Amino acid sequence: MPHSHHSHSGQFCKHASGSLEEVVLEAIRQQFQLYGLTEHVPRYRLVDLYPEEAGETTDSLAKQFEKFLVEAHRLKTHYASQITILVGLETEYITGQDLDGLDSLLQKFGDRVEYVVGSVHHVDGIPIDFDQITYERALHNFGDGETNAQEVFLSTYFDAQYQLLQRFKPEIVGHFDLCRLYTPDLRFLEYPSVWEKITRNVEYAIGYGALFETNAAAFRKGWETAYPGKDILILNCGGRFALSDDSHGPRFVGLNYHRLLDYLHAQGVTDIWLLQPSKTPNAAGRSIRPVKFEGEWLGHEFWHGRSTQA
Numbered sequence: 413m414p415h416s417h418h419s420h421s422g423q424f425c426k427h428a429s430g431s432l433e434e435v436v437l438e439a440i441r442q443q444f445q446l447y448g449l450t451e452h453v454p455r456y457r458l459v460d461l462y463p464e465e466a467g468e469t470t471d472s473l474a475k476q477f478e479k480f481l482v483e484a485h486r487l488k489t490h491y492a493s494q495i496t497i498l499v500g501l502e503t504e505y506i507t508g509q510d511l512d513g514l515d516s517l518l519q520k521f522g523d524r525v526e527y528v529v530g531s532v533h534h535v536d537g538i539p540i541d542f543d544q545i546t547y548e549r550a551l552h553n554f555g556d557g558e559t560n561a562q563e564v565f566l567s568t569y570f571d572a573q574y575q576l577l578q579r580f581k582p583e584i585v586g587h588f589d590l591c592r593l594y595t596p597d598l599r600f601l602e603y604p605s606v607w608e609k610i611t612r613n614v615e616y617a618i619g620y621g622a623l624f625e626t627n628a629a630a631f632r633k634g635w636e637t638a639y640p641g642k643d644i645l646i647l648n649c650g651g652r653f654a655l656s657d658d659s660h661g662p663r664f665v666g667l668n669y670h671r672l673l674d675y676l677h678a679q680g681v682t683d684i685w686l687l688q689p690s691k692t693p694n695a696a697g698r699s700i701r702p703v704k705f706e707g708e709w710l711g712h713e714f715w716h717g718r719s720t721q722a
C-alpha cells in the first residue's frame with residue numbers, strides 16, 4: 413500500500429547515500445506500491461553549493477540532474493512489474509535565478525519530469541535546514557528584535573513559497589513548514605500576519621489541486637510530528653494529504669512510517685491521496701493527477717508491526 417512522493421539518492425545528491433537503484437530495490441522489498449524519485453534541481457550560483465559539493469560546478473550539477481532523469485526512467489521501466497515509479501524533482505528557491513532555471517529545465521525535459529515537489533529551503537538566499545548556525549544567520553538577517561525578526565523571517569519564507577506555487581503549481585507541496593525545523597514548538601497562530609500568508613498559500617494550493625505531503629523526515633530531525641505540524645493539519649481540513657519519506661538513501665526508505673501513521677491517525681486524517689499518470693494535463697500542464705487511495709489504508713498489512721499503537 414504505502415507510497416512515497418519524495419526521495420533522493422547518494423548517486424545524484426552529495427548529502428544522501430546509496431545508489432538510486434538501491435533505493436528502488438529497498439522500496440520494492442518493503443512492498444511500496446508507488447515510489448517517487450525527486451532529486452533536488454541543480455543550483456545556478458557557485459555560492460549556493462554546499463560544503464560537500466566542493467569541486468563541483470553549476471555545469472556539473474546540471475549534468476548530474478540530467479543523468480538522474482535518465483537513470484530514474486531506466487529504473488521505472490525496468491521494475492515496472494514490481495512497483496510504480498514516478499519521476500519528478502524537488503525545487504529550490506534561493507534567488508529568482510532558480511525559478512527562471514526551473515522554467516527552462518521543465519521546458520527542456522518536458523514529460524520526462526512527471527511531477528514537481530514544491531519546496532523552499534532558503535530564506536533571503538540563506539539555507540534554513542542545513543544546520544542551526546546557518547538557520548540563525550538567516551533569522552538574524554532580519555534584525556535583532558527577536559519577535560519581529562521571527563515574523564519577517566516566516567513571512568519571507570511563506571511569500572517565497574507562494575511565488576513558487578503560483579509559478580509552477582507543484583503537484584506536491586514539500587515539507588510545508590520547514591521554516592520551523594529548528595523551532596518545532598513555534599506556533600504560527602502567534603504571528604497573525606504569518607498565519608494570513610499560510611492560509612493564503614494553503615487555499616491557493618488547494619485551488620489548483622495540489623496535494624500536501626505529510627513528510628516523515630521530520631521525525632528523524634527530532635520532531636514529535638511529521639511536516640506539517642498539527643496547526644497546519646487542522647487548517648487543511650479541505651486539503652488533501654499524500655505520504656512522503658523524503659529518504660536520502662536506502663536506509664531511510666519508509667523510515668518512521670509507523671510514526672507517520674500514528675500521527676495521521678491521531679489527527680483524524682482519514683483519506684490518503686497519491687499521484688497517478690493521467691491522459692489529461694493538470695493545472696501545470698503535466699499529465700498526472702491525484703487519486704484517493706481506495707480501501708482501508710489504516711488497516712493495510714504494510715503497517716502491521718510498524719504502528720506503535722497497533
Ligand SMILES: [Zn+2]
Nearest residue numbers: 420427452660
Ligand atoms: Zn536533500
Ligand SMILES: [Zn+2]
Nearest residue numbers: 502531586587
Ligand atoms: Zn526538501
